[in-house]
Amino acid sequence: MDTLYQKEISPKGLSPLPLAFVGDGVYELLVREYLISQGNCPVRKLNSRKVELVRCQFQARALDRLWEGLTAEEREVALRGRNAHVGHVPKNAPVADYHGATGLEALFGYLYLAGELPRLRELFVQVMETSSETS
Template sequence: MERLFNADCNPKLLSPLTLAFIGDGVFELFVRERLVCKGNCPVNKLHKNTVAQVCCGAQALAAQKLLPILTEEEAAVYNRGRNAHVGHVPKNAQIADYHAATAFEALFGYVYLTGNIERLRELFELVCEANA
């Protein structure tokens, strides 16, 4: 599978917050597709299950599971995302969790934009195992 829009884009030139912006959407699409493919259920339940998996705390926990298996390049992207100046932290989030979630999203954005969809699936499967 290739990227959805598939225009020329060099993720190495993008800021970590820009990578997190796209990674947020990529990860949420993975979560939504996984939930829908598990079976038909009310949309409200799908929404609640999605929010539980894409929230800051859940992403921070998932990031901890991925750290040991990241390549050097992926770890560098993760660290750039974690150290990014986010401007604000939602009142219901811990600062450390928010930074880890931003890093997690930056990682997903970077891997997606490199076109390495197989690696993206691998990372997502590891996240799913962590949530099982």
């Protein structure tokens, strides 16, 4: 298992929303690290770009672009996240996009907790590559 906390947690036993809770943090940390790797720039610009990349609309599109390359297990996790009853959707977020983002976050949380960091990085790189193509 390769996680920061180093306590073994079985992601298979978790509901999709706790997976998305973890995945949200993992995704944001990856975005921040990615932005810093692009070179030194003012924090205001870093934050502005980060906000674009963590928006639910962006995350939902990212899941759509990744879909064909996901394994059956990864698709199942993402679907469980996308179909989870979230209870509250922010006013500025289309419901479908919010659910899609929850699916991506659940997938990232699952991969992180399963210790599948190489696969997590691979998918994140694909997300960032497609983001630079569409920006």
